[in-house]
Amino acid sequence: MTATGPLARQLMAIMGSRLLDPLEILLNDPVTDLRARCEWAALQWADRLLGPEANFAIATIIGALYPGDEAFDPPADWWTTPLGRVVLLRMGFPGREAVSYAVAGAMLGVTRQGVHDLVTRHKLARHPDGGVTVTSVQERIKQRGQRA
Structure with missing residues (x-):
């Protein structure tokens, strides 16, 4: 292939x-x-x-x-698959502006606590309604040089 x-x-x-x-x-x-x-x-x-x-x-x-x-809601580990990475980097999370710390962690390959630390250090943006913005997760991945 x-x-x-x-x-x-x-x-x-x-x-x-x-x-x-x-x-x-x-x-x-x-x-x-x-x-x-x-x-x-x-x-x-x-x-x-x-x-x-x-x-x-x-x-x-x-x-x-x-x-x-139902709304598209794959399990957290789906975001680490090739298709999950492409969807995240190209489109984000369809239909959502924010995700939980656990899902953000799966997307980034870090723990929930790691996401909390990134939010505290202003490396990820907290959404006003809770969780982390999908846009900030995408930006973090792109900054780290990860690709689809």
Whole structure:
């Protein structure tokens, strides 16, 4: 795979578990042709997620792979995955201005206490309604030279 390898692999894993594996079970068929098409699509989507139209691609991927009536709210460790990193750095947390100290910690790879210390030292911005602003988390990651 290309430089988007980890991202494309994660997309393929999600498509496999949410789409292809259930089809394979229900159809009693290995759906090999669909797997090949999904692998190609995962590479294409990974390129889109890293390109200039990233926000549209992110909205499409999240809507398709994480459907539901509830607001998008992945577990904290999701933010450390290739897709989570791309979403965070390109779009932030869709639909939220702030996150809890625990989620901010997961996003930054530090403890909740580490986030508290960063807020105290004005390295992260506290949101008026509580938590930490997503924008300050994004800025901190970019300052540290981390990339999607």
